[in-house]
């Protein structure tokens with residue numbers, strides 16, 4: 001079973017539950033540590049993942065003034081993780097400061113430089129919310145593209161986008177720009193709060209480098225079987 005393109009989020013509230021999930025799915029090589037687990041349990045999970053030679057996506061979605069995001073990125077890069085997130089809407093000065101701080105932090109700790117990637121527009125939002133709640137007048141795909149281009153212009157390694165926009169971002173930002181897609185749903189899974197989803201094979205075909213797939217696997221009665229079914233569908 002080839003799981004190389006799949007990142008599974010550890011969206012649980014305790015270290016014990018996270019370790020149980022990792023040990024239940026030994027074939028998963030890339031795990032995401034997000035706000036719920038990091039806020040509840042701190043960085044110990046990163047040590048646990050490294051001991052098991054896993055790749056780590058530290059998804060803390062930084063969004064603050066330049067000095068603060070730079071400090072957070074400098075500290076995060078010291079953990080020796082592979083991917084780190086920031087919201088593109090933090091703006092140009094913050095994105096540039098964050099990218100510089102990633103390099104400084106990794107170098108200071110003698111760690112490889114993590115890829116800093118920017119959230120373009122959360123996959124839980126739809127075009128109506130963008131227009132009428134956030135009052136953004138650009139059409140949704142164009143807005144996501146602008147955010148990705150802003151990140152690229154600031155020297156970031158890539159972006160997080162919905163699979164529905166990934167084809168356009170791939171065409172415009174090029175093959176070297178890392179594109180990570182959450183909001184991925186096999187046809188048999190519940191959409192939940194994800195509003196701009198595609199199936200795993202559609203998302204990969206459209207140009208995603210990685211798919212973040214959580215609840216269709218982790219909330220399933222049999223996570224191993226769910227993962228296997230997804231891998232079969234994309235192979």
Ligand SMILES: O=C(O)c1cc(=O)[nH]c(=O)n1[C@@H]1O[C@H](COP(=O)(O)O)[C@@H](O)[C@H]1O
Nearest residue numbers: 009034121122123160182183212213214215
């Ligand atoms: O940065 C992310 O990973 C992210 C960005 C985004 O726009 N949408 C999104 O769902 N995510 C994350 O991707 C995961 C999706 O989980 P499921 O909806 O359970 O597949 C969650 O951990 C979210 O925090």
